[in-house]
Each structure stands twice: as structure tokens, then as C-alpha cells.
Amino acid sequence: MRILILTHRVPFPQNGGYPIVVGNTIKGLVSMGHEVSLISINVKKHSGRQHERDDLLNKISYTEYGIDTHISVLEVFSNLFTRNPYNINKYYDAGFEKLVLQNIKDNHYDVVQLEGLFVGPYVAAIRKNTTAKLIYRAHNIEHQVWHRLAHQKNDPFKKWYLNLLARRVKKYELELLNQFDGIAVFTGEDKNAMESFGAEIPLCVVPIGVDMGKYQPEPDKTECPSLFFLGSLDWLPNREGIEWFIENFHKEIVDGDLKVKFYVAGNSIPEDFDEYDVPDKVFIQGEVDDALEFVNSKSIMIVPLLSGGGMRVKIVEGMAMKKCIISTTIGAEGINFAHGDNIIIANNAGEFYDALKRCIADEWYCREIGENARKLVEQEHDVNKVTRDLVAFYQSVI
Incomplete structure (x- = not known):
């Protein structure tokens, strides 16, 4: 044709x-x-x-x-x-x-x-x-x-x-x-x-x-634990979601019980996000040269979408890279997921906090979630x- x-x-x-x-x-x-x-x-x-x-x-x-x-x-x-x-x-x-x-x-x-x-x-x-x-x-x-x-x-x-x-x-x-x-x-x-x-x-x-041959996870190059967000902030739901997450968890990551480094990357990140950068705690990286290399280097992916629609490409890619993903129901919309098996669903600050605490503390739990996520993408995407x-x-x- x-x-x-x-x-x-x-x-x-x-x-x-x-x-x-x-x-x-x-x-x-x-x-x-x-x-x-x-x-x-x-x-x-x-x-x-x-x-x-x-x-x-x-x-x-x-x-x-x-x-x-x-x-x-x-x-x-x-x-x-x-x-x-x-x-x-x-x-x-x-x-x-x-x-x-x-x-x-x-x-x-x-x-x-x-x-x-x-x-x-x-x-x-x-x-x-x-x-x-x-x-x-x-x-x-x-x-x-x-x-x-x-x-x-x-x-x-x-x-x-x-x-x-x-x-x-x-x-x-x-x-x-x-x-x-x-x-x-x-x-x-x-x-x-x-x-x-x-x-x-x-x-x-x-x-x-997605082209499965393009997604080749290298666990030995992954920082465990580490937390990351990847998305373009010229799409309003992405910006709204990451601002909500930072408002709720920036203090916990910097001075509280969430002992993990947090990385924010993507296109069109506003300059005022630089104020969230804290040495050795929170890293506002902006656009990265190789998105998959960045994803591979981190262990826990967050998708705190509060609005939006359709299917999120970044979740499918994250699953293909065997990432442990914490997402809202809206973020995971359309994906044939199983909560606690191939993704973790969290729809409010309390649920996100509990999920983050467990994932930060349990590397093998994260790896199991990621392995199951990869299998789902191989079967359906x-x-x-x-x-x-x-x-x-x-x-x-x-």
C-alpha cells in the first residue's frame, strides 16, 4: 500500500x-x-x-x-x-x-x-x-x-x-x-x-x-536505588504531575525518610525548576542526550499523571527496559497491567509514599516488577x- x-x-x-x-x-x-x-x-x-x-x-x-x-x-x-x-x-x-x-x-x-x-x-x-x-x-x-x-x-x-x-x-x-x-x-x-x-x-x-531489539537493559549499569522522572514539560499534564510530586515529596527526599537520589529529565523543563536542584539529592537534568541510557541508569520510574489520556509511551518504554514503575491509574491507562505484578499503582500522596518506601528498601522487589513488565511488553506491544x-x-x- x-x-x-x-x-x-x-x-x-x-x-x-x-x-x-x-x-x-x-x-x-x-x-x-x-x-x-x-x-x-x-x-x-x-x-x-x-x-x-x-x-x-x-x-x-x-x-x-x-x-x-x-x-x-x-x-x-x-x-x-x-x-x-x-x-x-x-x-x-x-x-x-x-x-x-x-x-x-x-x-x-x-x-x-x-x-x-x-x-x-x-x-x-x-x-x-x-x-x-x-x-x-x-x-x-x-x-x-x-x-x-x-x-x-x-x-x-x-x-x-x-x-x-x-x-x-x-x-x-x-x-x-x-x-x-x-x-x-x-x-x-x-x-x-x-x-x-x-x-x-x-x-x-x-x-x-515498540521495537524490542532497541530496548536492551543492562542491570550492572543501574544505580539502585534511584528515582527518576522522564517527560516533556511542554505537555501540560506532565508538568502538572511532576509539580504535584515535587510539592509532596521534595522535602522527604532532601531531609526526610526517602533516602534516594531523584533525577528529573526531559524536554522544555522551565528554568525555575533549577531551584529544586539539591546537591547529591535532587538533580534537574533537562534534556538528556540518550533517553534509554538515562532510563537504564536509574531503577524506579515515577509517572504521577493527574490528567491526560491515551496510552503513555514512556511507560511502555520503561517496561521494555525492565523498570519498576510507580504510576497513577490515569498514567497507566490502556496498558493491560496488574498492580503489584508488573507495575505499582498509586493514586494519592499516601499511596505514592508507601510505594516509594518499599521500592527504595527492596531492590529485588523492584527487579521482579521490572522483569514482569518486560514480559507484558513483549506479549502486547x-x-x-x-x-x-x-x-x-x-x-x-x-
């Missing part, structure tokens, strides 16, 4: 959830012999840093187009008096649309896959200009993310504003659902939600897939199996 994939950000390097999902999807499709083209919006805030060329680019047709998604304070204020979800509409650009339409006219695609809601503004134009089947890959139920964020806020204005965004995004999201030929979701929860919202087109659960399921879904729609 000839497949075109559209993304709202450049998925190279594959150093975050969205890029990893897109990259692994392309790798799987290419390995099965399908012809893949990728057209990506290059958001200007991500375009300044140069990275080595990814080998995957040599196996596909790739085009990127730069747009500026910056919204001024005045524009945000003005948007209060409209019904538009500005956080989605800012990804519309007439030049990018023209580029996509010319590409689909020049190529006979079997499938056009839109990765996430933020490329939704291009659906209507694409539909008019191709006979290819349009597949929507829902990385999460976007309006649920905003509703959950609003629920966590105590500030009345922030709560009101986030609920306003959530309502607008929901209206947009629901109006878009049946404009596709099929929807692929990561979790059964998301499939049920889509059906409850009135989706009348084929739906398929296709979980996150191997990219070869996941890609076969995705292609079967394409074929059922075509």
Missing part, C-alpha cells in the same frame, strides 16, 4: 511520546514493504536545534513545512469572545494545506493517516481531493485532557478558562469524528468513549508498538505485531 502520514510536529528526533509513536509506526510499515510518505508541520519553536539525520528518512518520502503557532496575549484574549478552539486552529496554515493537496494529487495513496487532532483542520480539503481512505489516529481524547486539567485547578479563573477550552475542543472533536473512514485508538477506554460520542465508522484498538494489526485495519476499511 501507499500511505501518507500527516503530523502536527516533526517526529525527529524520536525523543518524546508523539515522535516515538509516529517513528515506530513508520518503521513497522516500511519493514512490511509498504511505501510511506510523511508530511510534517515544523512548529518554529521546535526548529532551532539541529539534530543528526534519522536513518528512517532514507526509507520514506519526507517533507516538512514551517509555520508559526505562537499566539499573542491579545489573540488569546480575543478568542474568549469566539467559539473557536484556538489551540487547534493555530495549526492551520494555507501554505501547508496547499502543499498537502499538491502531494496527494501527484500521488495515488491508498491511505492518508492523520496523527492526532491538531491536523484535523485539513480533513475537509483532503477529502475533496483524494479517493484514499482517511484514517484518524487518536493519540487521546483531547477534550478529556483539558477537562481533567481543569478539574485539578483550584484557581477559579484557570478552572473556568480550561473548562471553556475543553468545551470548545469537545465540540470540534465530536464534529470531526465521522468525517474519517476509520479511527485507530490506543486503548479500549478511548474506543468506548468514541462510540459513546456517536462515532459510526469503524474503530480499532491498536496499542503503542511488539511493533511487528502492532503493525500487522494496523495494516489489517487499513485493509478492512479499504
